[in-house]
Amino acid sequence: MIVLKLLATVWGACLASFINTVIWRLLNQISLFDPQRSYCDSCHQQLIWWQLIPVIGWLILFVMHLSAVTQHLVSS
Numbered sequence: 864m865i866v867l868k869l870l871a872t873v874w875g876a877c878l879a880s881f882i883n884t885v886i887w888r889l890l891n892q893i894s895l896f897d898p899q900r901s902y903c904d905s906c907h908q909q910l911i912w913w914q915l916i917p918v919i920g921w922l923i924l925f926v927m928h929l930s931a932v933t934q935h936l937v938s939s
């Protein structure tokens with residue numbers, strides 16, 4: 864039973880992430896097919912597969928972004 868709940872949660876997160884991406888691209892008039900992979904809004908670098916995992920990828924990218932900002936502030 865717990866496995867089914869976990870699978871439903873993961874499936875829901877993936878589906879919600881996909882729908883969110885489609886809506887964001889349509890609202891910003893970005894093609895759904897031209898940039899075939901998602902990219903960073905700041906530097907436009909294409910995201911790697913593990914960065915696209917819902918929730919976990921977001922948390923990792925958030926920590927990496929904070930690290931880069933902190934490093935930039937320290938070096939300035």
